[in-house]
Amino acid sequence: MTNHSETAGPFENGDITGREPLNEQSAHDTQVTLRSPAELADALPYLLGYRPEDSIVLVALHDREGRGRFGGRARLGIPAHTEDWEEAVQQLVRGLVTSSERRGRRPEQMVAYVCQEPGRGETGRDVMLRLEPLIAQLRAECGDLDAPVVEALCISDGRFWSYSCAVAGCCPADGTPMGLPGTSVLAAAATYAGIQVRGTLRELRARLLPWETSAALAQEVALDAAGMSLVPRILDDTARQSVADETLDLAERIIRRFAAAAPVSGTHPADLRDDALLTHDEGATLILGLQDRTTRDRAAAWMEGDEAGPALRLWRALARRCVGPYGEHAAAPLTLAGWVAWSTGDELEAREALAMALGADPDYLFARLLHQACNEGLDPESVRRCLRAERAGRAGTDTLEQADAAAEATPGALSETAVAGPGAAARTDGRHGEPASRTGGSRRRRRPRAAEGGDRGPRPPRGEDTRRRSTGSHPGSTAGGPSRPGGTKPDGKRARTGGSPSRGTAAAGGRRETEGDG
Numbered sequence: 001m002t003n004h005s006e007t008a009g010p011f012e013n014g015d016i017t018g019r020e021p022l023n024e025q026s027a028h029d030t031q032v033t034l035r036s037p038a039e040l041a042d043a044l045p046y047l048l049g050y051r052p053e054d055s056i057v058l059v060a061l062h063d064r065e066g067r068g069r070f071g072g073r074a075r076l077g078i079p080a081h082t083e084d085w086e087e088a089v090q091q092l093v094r095g096l097v098t099s100s101e102r103r104g105r106r107p108e109q110m111v112a113y114v115c116q117e118p119g120r121g122e123t124g125r126d127v128m129l130r131l132e133p134l135i136a137q138l139r140a141e142c143g144d145l146d147a148p149v150v151e152a153l154c155i156s157d158g159r160f161w162s163y164s165c166a167v168a169g170c171c172p173a174d175g176t177p178m179g180l181p182g183t184s185v186l187a188a189a190a191t192y193a194g195i196q197v198r199g200t201l202r203e204l205r206a207r208l209l210p211w212e213t214s215a216a217l218a219q220e221v222a223l224d225a226a227g228m229s230l231v232p233r234i235l236d237d238t239a240r241q242s243v244a245d246e247t248l249d250l251a252e253r254i255i256r257r258f259a260a261a262a263p264v265s266g267t268h269p270a271d272l273r274d275d276a277l278l279t280h281d282e283g284a285t286l287i288l289g290l291q292d293r294t295t296r297d298r299a300a301a302w303m304e305g306d307e308a309g310p311a312l313r314l315w316r317a318l319a320r321r322c323v324g325p326y327g328e329h330a331a332a333p334l335t336l337a338g339w340v341a342w343s344t345g346d347e348l349e350a351r352e353a354l355a356m357a358l359g360a361d362p363d364y365l366f367a368r369l370l371h372q373a374c375n376e377g378l379d380p381e382s383v384r385r386c387l388r389a390e391r392a393g394r395a396g397t398d399t400l401e402q403a404d405a406a407a408e409a410t411p412g413a414l415s416e417t418a419v420a421g422p423g424a425a426a427r428t429d430g431r432h433g434e435p436a437s438r439t440g441g442s443r444r445r446r447r448p449r450a451a452e453g454g455d456r457g458p459r460p461p462r463g464e465d466t467r468r469r470s471t472g473s474h475p476g477s478t479a480g481g482p483s484r485p486g487g488t489k490p491d492g493k494r495a496r497t498g499g500s501p502s503r504g505t506a507a508a509g510g511r512r513e514t515e516g517d518g
Contacts, residue, residue, distance in 0.1 A: 037151060041178060044115075047059060047073050050200060053117070055113070056077075056134070057114075060072045061107060072377075082133070085133070093110075093142055094145070103377060113154075114153075116156055132163065158178050208352070208353060215280075217324075218280050219280050223284040230288045234292055248295065251286055255302060258277060274313050274314075278321075291329060299311075304384065308344050311336075312341060315337035330357070331358075334367070337349070350370075354371035354374065
């Protein structure tokens with residue numbers, strides 16, 4: 001958009017959430033026309049539902065009567081190394097174009113944003129100049145796909161710059177100050193439509209990251225103890241069903257406990273309240289029990305109505321308790337949190353929780369399928385129907401023997417089949433006679449991704465010489481989840497039995513997850 005007085009196109013309320021079809025009028029029948037880069041810069045948090053940080057954002061435009069209408073949106077973190085920019089740009093642009101085509105409308109144009117705060121010794125203008133080659137790559141990639149970038153903006157240090165303005169002296173060299181949040185016409189329209197901007201992704205992820213407090217050690221000890229008692233039972237076909245029933249009974253009791261708790265104001269106080277309502281032993285029992293795939297699928301049925309809110313709070317609380325070497329165990333509660341969020345209409349938290357689940361375990365099939373389905377704008381009702389049917393079938397079962405027979409007659413996890421299609425079951429459960437569980441009962445080695453792509457069963461121990469204590473707090477920074485008897489020596493150090501196995505770390509798979517609703 002080289003002419004800064006040119007109309008960018010109407011911003012319809014349905015496009016803020018990205019849920020309505022691109023060829024239909026917004027239910028509110030309200031339009032906000034954006035005419036300048038300032039208004040486009042102000043629109044970004046309302047397009048995404050949060051304020052992006054260190055991000056490349058691409059927004060599709062669709063022609064309607066000669067005026068652009070916002071379509072799908074996609075975001076990627078800005079790679080730290082410039083040699084990775086080309087790959088990131090290709091992934092972002094091609095992903096958004098492909099996703100838009102699947103929804104029936106190929107974008108005619110694009111609006112691009114780069115958002116990054118200045119580093120030490122930098123100014124916002126320095127950031128703008130440093131990221132100019134990144135914008136150039138975005139322009140080239142979009143042009144190759146016949147979706148040219150009509151406006152490209154850099155937002156940094158409370159100011160914005162247009163890369164598209166060719167008029168000398170039009171834009172201040174030091175950038176244009178951003179307006180006060182919530183004071184624009186667009187903010188008023190978003191409020192009318194019930195749209196909220198939820199802070200930053202960092203704040204959202206903080207609700208799902210493992211503890212870094214003094215309570216983390218006590219939780220790790222409880223996880224060690226739970227692993228010693230539960231893992232052998234989970235691996236025993238005769239005792240596995242009873243562990244599943246005990247896990248789900250405990251989860252149901254805690255969901256009722258959460259539902260009865262007095263409400264508090266603010267997300268952080270609410271999370272502290274939930275942490276106080278859950279003991280270390282209860283958290284450890286649930287985390288270990290949910291590593292069994294069928295148990296996890298049964299827990300996924302708490303997805304709607306009065307159960308959904310307390311269940312989502314429980315899954316968040318369990319993800320925060322996957323501390324130390326149990327970071328990979330967070331894949332199960334993070335996937336459940338993402339599923340419930342998606343089922344209840346919160347696509348932002350759903351995408352973040354599912355991306356974090358894949359960071360904890362890149363091979364976690366249910367998270368991968370849900371993340372793809374959510375990003376492509378699919379309707380979660382097909383998964384809900386499958387889980388409702390499974391739950392109703394269990395309610396009509398009189399004995400554990402009948403329940404086992406029903407499980408054997410249904411190959412694979414019902415939730416995975418519902419997302420990926422009927423062929424998913426055959427691909428995900430090719431290990432006959434092996435329990436579909438992920439436990440902390442042994443030292444585990446991340447194996448190469450299997451051809452069937454399923455959630456993994458127990459894995460062989462990893463050699464002690466390759467493991468070390470993790471120092472990161474992100475779920476993707478820890479591996480394995482070993483189960484050991486744990487205790488504390490008088491000098492404050494951890495006591496171990498059976499030798500001195502060390503702990504290891506696992507990379508998040510090196511895979512960059514694109515966020516978007518294209």
